[in-house]
Amino acid sequence: MITHLLTDIEGTTTSIAFVHRTLFPYAAEALEGFLAAHGEDPEVAALLAEVPGPDRLATLREWMARDVKATPLKALQGLIWRAGYASGALRGHLWPDVPGALRAWRARGLRLAVYSSGSEEAQRLLFRHSEAGDLEPLFEGFFDTRMGGKREAESYARIAAAWGAPAGAALFLSDVAEELDAARAAGFATCQLVRPEDGTTPSGRHPEARDFNDVTARLGG
The missing domain is CATH 1.10.720.60 (Transcription Termination Factor Rho, Rna-binding Domain; Chain A, Domain 1)
Known part of the structure; x- marks a missing residue:
């Protein structure tokens, strides 16, 4: 689960x-x-x-x-x-399916966090000033390259330890197969976002989702 x-x-x-x-x-x-x-x-x-x-x-x-x-x-x-x-010169872009899914996941008790090569500050700003309003409070963690590279399994192990995520109970979402490979090696479940607008290439190595609504369906509602 x-x-x-x-x-x-x-x-x-x-x-x-x-x-x-x-x-x-x-x-x-x-x-x-x-x-x-x-x-x-x-x-x-x-x-x-x-x-x-x-x-x-x-x-x-x-x-x-x-x-x-x-x-x-x-x-x-x-x-x-x-x-x-x-x-006001910048507003954080989010795909239309993202805000509703994040709110629904949080409402059902999922614990949410971000891991990006952008700094923690940049992550917080994007969600705080997003086109859909302030979504920063939905997240309880913002992890950046201080945890290590995104294609290194050790980085995800550090995140799991810092976050208190039980082995096998954490899911990582990314469009990059090599990042998902590293997360899986550290015990994370994985899902590759394959958005046609971004030209993502399916890897065939991980479960795939078209958008966050598809992720919700995979989570069971």
């Missing part, structure tokens, strides 16, 4: 296009001005200290161009997006 449900964001709750055509360009355009204004703030300075090389701005731009899953980059992007959401 599934009691804990862990979900990815990009390609799962949210369109890949929103991340790559809205969030990433917004952060890239605002990066230099943000660092000029906040580079000496303790939180930002601590993140910059984790960026290697003499020209940290150049390193960050290179990471952005290659979509490197580096924790300091993801954290800085989250801080930039915070300002964008607060100003």
Whole structure:
């Protein structure tokens, strides 16, 4: 019986296009001005200290161009997006089936959490300022790359331990088969979201769902 449900964001709750055509360009355009204004703030300075090389701005731009899953980059992007959401310039995209399903799962007692390569801050912001309103309170955990890489079984073991998820009672939702492989190796049940709009390729290695309503049916109502 599934009691804990862990979900990815990009390609799962949210369109890949929103991340790559809205969030990433917004952060890239605002990066230099943000660092000029906040580079000496303790939180930002601590993140910059984790960026290697003499020209940290150049390193960050290179990471952005290659979509490197580096924790300091993801954290800085989250801080930039915070300002964008607060100003109303950004609103978190969710597929139409997602908000109702999340509310229904929570109402039936499922414990919900997020695991994304985006920072915890970025995750919270997207759901707090979503197009469907503030959904952040539905979740009791937001896990990012501080737990480890998403294609490493150890990361999911750490999440299960931190979350208190019993072995075999946690389900992980993602569009990426390799992430699901790692989660399954750590004892999670798995389901691949195969959304035609995102061009997801079915792996054949995991149960599949077209959307969150399909996941609900697989959970038994």
